[in-house]
Amino acid sequence: MLTDLSLVEARDGLRRRDFSAVELTEAHLDAVAALNPRINAFITVSADMARTQAAAADAALAAGEDRPLLGLPLAIKDLFCTEGVRTTAGSRILEPFVPPYESTVTANLLRDGAVFLGKANLDEFAMGSSNMTSAFGPVRNPWTRRGDNRPLVPGGSSGGSCAAVAARMALGATATDTGGSIRQPASFCGIAGVKPTYGRCSRWGIVAFASSLDQAGPVARTVEDCAVLLGSMAGFDPKDSTSADRAVPDFAAACRRGVRGLRIGVPREYRSDSMPPEIEAMWQQGLAWLRDEGAEIVDVSLPHTKYGLATYYIVAPAEASSNLARYDGVRFGRRVEGEDLTDMYERTRAEGFGAEVRRRVMIGTYVLSAGYYDAYYLRAQKVRALILRDFTDAYAQVDALLTPTAPSAAFAQGDKMDDPVAMYLNDVFTVPASMAGVPGLSVPAGLDGQGLPLGLQVLGRPFDEETVFAVGAVLERAAGFRHLPAIWAGAPA
Amino acid sequence: MSLDPATVRRIARLARIHVENVEAEHLARELNGILGWIEQLNEVDVEGIDPLTGAAQMAMRLRPDTVTDGGIPELVLGNAPDRAGTFYAVPKVVE
Amino acid sequence: MSGVIEGRDGPWEMVIGLEVHAQVISRSKLFSGSATEFGAEPNTQVSLVDAAFPGMLPVINGECVAQAVRTGLGLDAHINMVSRFDRKNYFYADLPAGYQISQYAHPVVGAGSIEIELADGSTKRIGVTRLHLEQDAGKSLHDQHPSKSFIDLNRSGIALMEVVSEPDLRTAEEAGAYLRKLRTILRYLGTCDGNMEEGSMRAGVNVSVRRHGEPFRTRCEVKNVNSVRFVMQAIEAEAARQVEVWESGGTVEQETRLFDPARGVTRSMRSKEDAHDYRYFPDPDLLPLVLDEAWVAGLRAELPELPDAKRARFVAEHGLSAYDAAVLVADQETAAFFETVAAGRDAKLAANWIMGDFFAALNRTGRGIGDSPVSAAALGQLLDLLANRTINGRIAKEVFEAMVDTGESPASIVESRGLRQVTDTGAIEGAVDRVLAAHPDKLAEYRRGKDKLFGFFVGQVMKAMAGKGNPALVNETLRQRLSA
DSSP: OGGGSOHHHHHHHHHTTSSOHHHHHHHHHHHHHHHHHHHOOEEEEOHHHHHHHHHHHHHHHHTTOOOTTTTOEEEEETTBOBTTBOOOTTOGGGTTOOOSSOOHHHHHHHHTTOEEEEEEOOSGGGOOSSSOSOTTOOOOOSOOBTTBOOOBOOOSSTHHHHHHHHTTSOSEEEEEESSSTTHHHHHHHTOEEEEOOTTSSOOTTBOOSOTTTOEEEEEESSHHHHHHHHHHHOOOOTTOTTOOOOOOOOHHHHTTSOOTTOEEEEEGGGOOTTSOHHHHHHHHHHHHHHHHTTOEEEEEOOTTGGGHHHHHHHHHHHHHHHHGGGOSSSSSSOOOOOSSHHHHHHHHHHHHSOHHHHHHHHHHHHHHSTTTTIIIIIHHHHHHHHHHHHHHHHHTTOSEEEEESOSSSOOBTTTTTTOHHHHHGGGTTTHHHHHHTOOEEEEEEEEOTTSOEEEEEEEEOTTOHHHHHHHHHHHHHHHTOOOOOSSOTTOOO | OOOOHHHHHHHHHHTTOOOOHHHHHHHHHHHHHHHHHHGGGGGSOOTTOOOOOOSOOSOOOOBOOOOOSOOOHHHHHTTOSSEETTEEEEEOOOO | OOSEEEETTEEEEEEEEEEEEEEOOOSBOSSSSOBOOTTOOTTSSOOTTTTTOTTOOOOOBHHHHHHHHHHHHHTTOOBOSEEOOEEEEOOOTTOTTSEEEEOSSSOSBOOEEEEEEOTTSOEEEEEEEEEEEEEOOOEEEOSSSSSEEEEEOTTTTOEEEEEEEOSOBOSHHHHHHHHHHHHHHHHHHTSOOOOTTTTSEEEEEEEEEEOTTOOOOOOEEEEEEOSHHHHHHHHHHHHHHHHHHHHTTOOOOOOEEEEETTTTEEEEOSSOTTTTOOOOEEOTTSOOEEOOHHHHHHHHHTOOOOHHHHHHHHHHHHOOOHHHHHHHHTSHHHHHHHHHHHTTSOHHHHHHHIIIIIHHHHHHHTOOGGGOSSOHHHHHHHHHHHHTTSSOHHHHHHHHHHHHHHOOOHHHHHHHHTOOOBOOHHHHHHHHHHHHHHOHHHHHHHHTTOTTHHHHHHHHHHHHTTTOBOHHHHHHHHHHHHHO
């Protein structure tokens, strides 16, 4: 089945004319039509646009064009503004919003010939680790526990992107990561996901959550697929002041480098008594695979990473409280009328934002408000400086770090909903790299005792995604992860 | 530092989010749970540390002073919930 | 205007500081590529960045930074080589992002000063606390619809420089002098056109009152005052209000007020109620603004001569009085006009002509120096005709008026109207003799000792010569004849 192919296999098949781009896209649209009612991975399916793009790709292929993503169908997280295609950020407040512009990252993908199947579901404004906060309903993880059909969360916030890829509704997807929103759902869904270095991908046209943390990246079923996608997504953009003016390396080539001679750090602070033994075992297994391939394993210390999450829950809501002020019912999106301007604002925002967004906007407003700024926000920025220093010190000794991606496998829909802090703890391993801006990757390493995928996280030096890809690819080959979720295109009925 | 319902209402007002009085109590408890957990940062020694404002470690690029944008009133106004000609319209404001 | 308010229980002193918002002269906005021209159709100079659409990001305009640095250098201020942009968070219909990008904690320009000249000839140095760059907001129109306000974002995102003074001003007159001087400096630098009517320069006035020798009391800010005259009136009105509040046992609350020029009073502003909690924090979409030493040095090297330096030079080089020099440098075009006229000529005479007949003619014709009917070159030619005695002073005024009316050159006016001065001694002697012969009685009186009749004879001779006689020769000839 065409949906069984990896992105690179599909690309090669198209080049060989084994099948057409239209056939490839139709196969994926069929999968979306069949599975989306159960998984809810897409908020908006842009089937007509996808068919037009696929036909154009076939024409280009026939004309001998060779663009990196020509004819490859992708899902686009509904946080990327897409020209003429509704962009909701998973929020009621943006339900009617049709951007008259294309985000830089998606424009780069279109330039390289990609086909967009539709807009992937996500936690509202990317705030969440379960995809339960979307105004368009929760996403269901295609995986289930062995012998237990209860729906699980796909993780978040890029849950729709990861579920779509895991269930083979798309060859790959765009995602964004603010505190773990690419890596944690990739781990939960048994796929690969990469958060590049802050500044590697332009943020222009991506609905902002926390500007100093937000970073776009790819999710796909293989590490090399991620490398190919990132190669297209990344690049300097003068429209984003924080975009890095650096050449984009050949990430796919880096996947073949191996790890011989690399020094891989094991941050001792990531160990804790509360870590499930299966995750600890998976971690040790990962280190053994790397050692077998010629890497040297080194103990390192990241003493402030344990404060990463608390720091994150000051910095991210503070920035979000300001970034989300523009949703006021005046220029776009939903408006709820009120007695006067202030009442209109307050009703628009109370009804337009879901509970988690309201909660974070309130926290962010509070930590920036007069009298509390120094105690919360300023202190958090100083701790953030210490976290970055930890990474800088560690990278003086090692080339990359290996940790588990998440402290658990996917949990059931509805779990942790009444305890925000318990929900936030999902990101405990992913947040420190976000705070430091360094690149990270999650690669599926195996299944836990209940048959759910677990991911390992590789972290690298700023702008050294190549080493991250090299390590990730070695882990992927060693793990030989071939397991299938319960729900996938082509599953026996 | 603990939030009472009155503070919750003040913060909600600053954030322009309508909060019913009955919600304020519940929100105060929830927010206090989060803030209490955040207060672990108080144990970090941050003496003499310069705050880090962002992850990008570089200086700002300056853009040339040329007119490259604008002249698109229909795009700018096309998503507006209420408009009057080429103005956005909002409930009347008394200054 | 002494700055002292006589209250019921004794005198009060005013303490005034000014926050001036000056629109930066630039082609495009501070953080977007939209145009900045005044008076465009609503929402036509708006990008998706200015309207704060989701995912839109600011990118700073280098020329706006250069303009702020030039202004800082012109105010003799410290240039901060590293500065930052913060977000000032508040909700308002004409503030699309829900925050204004401004420089709160780390402005691009630090402390400087402005010297003001007062009517009594004295000068006073007023401290400038800081200058920072920020975005302008859009415009709300409240009078177009019974139940709606209309929003135009053309102004949204245009670069402003906020120049904050120390509370060093003590009278409305000083405040007026400060504003005018700041405007002059900005115009010299070409960083702001200083046009208060179009809103490209707006003043916020911080006013408090106190008993002599007291520490500062609570101040109020009167926002968005749009002329020098209104600033002075607003200060008087607000200070009087505060004195009344204190003397009637009340307390002045720190607040933002508006000046109503029609009624001459200030009133509280209702719409900015939580203005006191702006939740400033560093804008994470932007990076630190780091200036290059050589770049700043280049801007410094290209600065024009500023009014204080020009005034000092006019005094030293041209021998003008401090007052005349100050009048001439108040406007860059006037100063340039003067320098053209004075070049190689009697500078004091040039100054007198410009400040006298020339300014009067501009006033009368309602013209500015830019479209003056008399060019600097033409006025210079007129002074040359005076200097080489082709015409005398009285005829010069007549020629000047003809220049204003016709735009013709002074030489052609003199020739066509036959106004050339008569220096032929024969002709002068003839005229003198005829006058003396015509007034035997006056001559007798003079001879008896009535010396002041000399002037009468001069007048009669000049009249007889249609004003064209060389005054020195006429005097000399008369004296000879009368003493004979």
